[in-house]
Amino acid sequence: MSKVQSNKQKKNDSLLNTAFDLFTEKGLNKTTISDIVEKAGVAKGTFYLYFKDKYDLRNKLISNKSSQLFIDAYNALSLTNPDCSFEEGLLFIVEHILNALNSNKALLAFLHKDLSWGVFKRAFEDTPVVDEDNFATFYKKMLDKSEIKFKDPEIMLFLIVELVGSAGYSSIMFSDPCNLEELKPYLRDTIHSILIAHTV
Amino acid sequence: MSKVQSNKQKKNDSLLNTAFDLFTEKGLNKTTISDIVEKAGVAKGTFYLYFKDKYDLRNKLISNKSSQLFIDAYNALSLTNPDCSFEEGLLFIVEHILNALNSNKALLAFLHKDLSWGVFKRAFEDTPVVDEDNFATFYKKMLDKSEIKFKDPEIMLFLIVELVGSAGYSSIMFSDPCNLEELKPYLRDTIHSILIAHTV
Amino acid sequence: MSKVQSNKQKKNDSLLNTAFDLFTEKGLNKTTISDIVEKAGVAKGTFYLYFKDKYDLRNKLISNKSSQLFIDAYNALSLTNPDCSFEEGLLFIVEHILNALNSNKALLAFLHKDLSWGVFKRAFEDTPVVDEDNFATFYKKMLDKSEIKFKDPEIMLFLIVELVGSAGYSSIMFSDPCNLEELKPYLRDTIHSILIAHTV
Amino acid sequence: MSKVQSNKQKKNDSLLNTAFDLFTEKGLNKTTISDIVEKAGVAKGTFYLYFKDKYDLRNKLISNKSSQLFIDAYNALSLTNPDCSFEEGLLFIVEHILNALNSNKALLAFLHKDLSWGVFKRAFEDTPVVDEDNFATFYKKMLDKSEIKFKDPEIMLFLIVELVGSAGYSSIMFSDPCNLEELKPYLRDTIHSILIAHTV
DNA sequence: TATGAATGAGATTTCATTCAT
DNA sequence: AATGAATGAAATCTCATTCAT
Numbered sequence: 001m002s003k004v005q006s007n008k009q010k011k012n013d014s015l016l017n018t019a020f021d022l023f024t025e026k027g028l029n030k031t032t033i034s035d036i037v038e039k040a041g042v043a044k045g046t047f048y049l050y051f052k053d054k055y056d057l058r059n060k061l062i063s064n065k066s067s068q069l070f071i072d073a074y075n076a077l078s079l080t081n082p083d084c085s086f087e088e089g090l091l092f093i094v095e096h097i098l099n100a101l102n103s104n105k106a107l108l109a110f111l112h113k114d115l116s117w118g119v120f121k122r123a124f125e126d127t128p129v130v131d132e133d134n135f136a137t138f139y140k141k142m143l144d145k146s147e148i149k150f151k152d153p154e155i156m157l158f159l160i161v162e163l164v165g166s167a168g169y170s171s172i173m174f175s176d177p178c179n180l181e182e183l184k185p186y187l188r189d190t191i192h193s194i195l196i197a198h199t200v
Numbered sequence: 201m202s203k204v205q206s207n208k209q210k211k212n213d214s215l216l217n218t219a220f221d222l223f224t225e226k227g228l229n230k231t232t233i234s235d236i237v238e239k240a241g242v243a244k245g246t247f248y249l250y251f252k253d254k255y256d257l258r259n260k261l262i263s264n265k266s267s268q269l270f271i272d273a274y275n276a277l278s279l280t281n282p283d284c285s286f287e288e289g290l291l292f293i294v295e296h297i298l299n300a301l302n303s304n305k306a307l308l309a310f311l312h313k314d315l316s317w318g319v320f321k322r323a324f325e326d327t328p329v330v331d332e333d334n335f336a337t338f339y340k341k342m343l344d345k346s347e348i349k350f351k352d353p354e355i356m357l358f359l360i361v362e363l364v365g366s367a368g369y370s371s372i373m374f375s376d377p378c379n380l381e382e383l384k385p386y387l388r389d390t391i392h393s394i395l396i397a398h399t400v
Numbered sequence: 401m402s403k404v405q406s407n408k409q410k411k412n413d414s415l416l417n418t419a420f421d422l423f424t425e426k427g428l429n430k431t432t433i434s435d436i437v438e439k440a441g442v443a444k445g446t447f448y449l450y451f452k453d454k455y456d457l458r459n460k461l462i463s464n465k466s467s468q469l470f471i472d473a474y475n476a477l478s479l480t481n482p483d484c485s486f487e488e489g490l491l492f493i494v495e496h497i498l499n500a501l502n503s504n505k506a507l508l509a510f511l512h513k514d515l516s517w518g519v520f521k522r523a524f525e526d527t528p529v530v531d532e533d534n535f536a537t538f539y540k541k542m543l544d545k546s547e548i549k550f551k552d553p554e555i556m557l558f559l560i561v562e563l564v565g566s567a568g569y570s571s572i573m574f575s576d577p578c579n580l581e582e583l584k585p586y587l588r589d590t591i592h593s594i595l596i597a598h599t600v
Numbered sequence: 601m602s603k604v605q606s607n608k609q610k611k612n613d614s615l616l617n618t619a620f621d622l623f624t625e626k627g628l629n630k631t632t633i634s635d636i637v638e639k640a641g642v643a644k645g646t647f648y649l650y651f652k653d654k655y656d657l658r659n660k661l662i663s664n665k666s667s668q669l670f671i672d673a674y675n676a677l678s679l680t681n682p683d684c685s686f687e688e689g690l691l692f693i694v695e696h697i698l699n700a701l702n703s704n705k706a707l708l709a710f711l712h713k714d715l716s717w718g719v720f721k722r723a724f725e726d727t728p729v730v731d732e733d734n735f736a737t738f739y740k741k742m743l744d745k746s747e748i749k750f751k752d753p754e755i756m757l758f759l760i761v762e763l764v765g766s767a768g769y770s771s772i773m774f775s776d777p778c779n780l781e782e783l784k785p786y787l788r789d790t791i792h793s794i795l796i797a798h799t800v
Numbered sequence: 801t802a803t804g805a806a807t808g809a810g811a812t813t814t815c816a817t818t819c820a821t
Numbered sequence: 822a823a824t825g826a827a828t829g830a831a832a833t834c835t836c837a838t839t840c841a842t
Binding site for chain 4: 559596
């Protein structure tokens with residue numbers, strides 16, 4: 001990469017990281033572009049070379065951050081337990097992501113209601129988990145490999161994503177009605193029930 | 201009510217209704233107080249006689265609208281099937297609310313971020329469903345009346361609320377991964393599983 | 401007029417006058433809205449209560465100022481020589497306007513290429529010279545009263561307006577190819593020729 | 601011309617032509633240097649190798665385009681009717697230029713503010729019509745050759761230029777108060793009158 | 801010569817809030 | 822209670838110009 005190119009990458013990353021910090025600290029509305037460029041140490045005009053506006057930057061951040069969650073979880077699974085069953089794999093990924101969010105509440109607050117099917121699908125359609133792969137093909141492979149067959153595997157995944165994203169948020173952020181550790185067994189049970197209900 | 205009093209009520213309602221229309225049309229951020237007062241046909245200063253600011257108005261709207269959803273569902277249940285089982289009652293209320301939101305997508309879009317445990321709890325703590333009652337006591341009565349006993353009924357309700365709120369949103373707004381009618385049986389199954397898992 | 405109303409009028413006038421000064425001093429492009437409001441002593445937001453933008457203000461100024469030129473010339477004619485011939489009246493008005501512009505070069509610079517048929521027509525269509533009158537009807541009256549009849553009186557006036565506006569500008573602003581006093585006889589001759597050519 | 605030289609010429613022309621298109625399309629003010637270089641397909645810095653700024657480019661365009669109008673008219677006259685009278689020659693050139701502008705309204709719009717004595721003089725002082733000639737000497741030759749003698753031939757030309765430029769613009773651009781074909785006889789008459797008035 | 805990323809001053813515009821009427 | 826003109830801080834965004842490559 002040329003010096004110019006690497007410099008551009010640095011600027012872009014600096015803006016993204018600074019904006020993430022400010023968004024989680026003060027919220028999207030109260031964060032101004034002036035705030036971002038000042039803290040990132042670039043000129044105001046530079047912002048507009050990289051992003052259309054604040055919302056463009058936000059969307060790119062959501063994409064980045066949510067993809068990274070899956071990539072990390074997938075990589076951890078590959079390292080620790082690549083040959084587990086479908087259910088074990090699914091539960092591992094769910095727990096890995098919940099743990100990551102539990103130790104990074106700023107990230108959870110930022111992703112908030114984007115921890116849902118729509119964003120989830122976009123994130124795993126766009127992002128190769130490993131080089132030519134993405135979560136969609138990974139999920140398909142896990143299904144194919146599994147001895148148990150499921151009807152409507154997409155809806156099954158949808159229900160799990162919505163349940164986990166939504167309940168996880170409340171439990172991690174407010175410990176209401178219980179904290180994450182207390183919630184985990186209930187989530188496991190419910191996910192198990194969902195899988196059973198979808199077993200052919 | 202004096203003429204002055206009813207006039208004030210009219211202004212208050214006009215501001216609330218107009219704001220709701222604008223919030224659902226343009227979003228909270230892009231709706232200005234100027235927009236609201238202009239469309240409501242009152243002067244700018246008048247706004248501040250009724251609300252502290254835009255967010256005060258928004259909170260009052262959320263309270264209003266979400267309570268009303270439960271009140272309507274509860275009233276419908278009382279009229280059509282007051283003596284049903286716990287599970288039947290719960291499913292009736294879930295379906296009633298989903299149907300209401302399905303035919304009022306603007307309302308769903310508005311409540312979206314708040315269709316969750318936190319707001320749900322506040323809504324049913326604050327609002328008497330019938331005169332001296334609220335959803336919390338109503339839920340407790342349903343539980344007491346039920347022949348089946350549940351462990352952790354609060355977490356059980358929490359899981360259901362988060363699942364239904366979250367999955368319902370995606371299905372109603374985007375028909376993704378399926379529309380509401382296709383989703384309903386899966387929700388019923390999953391809710392049933394959750395109840396089973398919590399049965400003592 | 402209420403105090404509020406007269407205050408508004410004052411603000412409006414103050415903005416118009418200040419802007420005119422700045423436009424003629426620094427040009428339209430180099431004059432910023434900040435400049436205008438600062439010099440006029442009003443807040444920036446106030447500007448937008450009165451004008452859509454800088455160009456809206458400019459257009460209103462052009463209308464104002466060019467109408468005023470005709471009104472003044474007409475009034476002067478009414479006072480000094482109300483019963484003169486058509487040609488004398490026309491020449492009087494032409495000379496009166498040229499003299500006014502000669503002693504107010506800032507105004508001439510501002511009106512520049514708007515001293516032409518398009519703006520002229522709009523100015524005398526919109527603006528009553530006296531109460532129910534405007535230049536169009538005044539011109540028509542002058543024609544009717546005249547013993548000489550003209551074919552195509554509109555084109556005749558058009559030629560005169562364009563010639564006088566255009567040649568007057570160069571002579572007043574740059575004394576090129578001659579100054580106004582030297583130009584006047586040539587203009588009178590040419591106008592006379594135009595009248596003759598249009599005489600039936 | 602070396603390859604480098606011709607490449608520079610190409611860039612220069614490309615910038616001029618692109619700028620002309622944009623100026624006539626969006627106006628000088630709303631056309632940015634970014635617009636020009638983007639459409640011309642050169643880098644931003646390159647612009648400054650050829651022009652000082654936007655206004656420098658504009659001035660060069662005006663010079664180019666207005667000279668070309670006279671050159672074309674002169675050449676046409678030389679080809680078709682080199683031995684005509686002074687008045688015939690003048691009328692031919694006026695008509696040729698008006699026809700050119702009539703079929704190129706973008707050019708007329710661009711030159712508008714400059715279709716006047718000041719720019720006219722500069723254009724015919726600077727630009728050799730044929731190799732060692734320019735419009736000034738050409739005009740002088742025509743006068744010398746003419747059997748009729750005129751007093752103040754410069755003012756005479758001035759009146760004609762201002763009249764034709766100004767009235768032609770309104771008629772070509774807006775057909776107000778009449779279109780160009782309808783205007784022509786009136787212009788011819790008026791020019792004739794001006795010549796007569798200046799005949800010694 | 802040519803490039804185009806970076807700059808940053810400054811222009812335009814918005815809008816919540818106040819307060820005299 | 823109601824009005825709405827006025828405010829002005831602050832936000833967004835532009836764009837001519839420079840300069841390292």
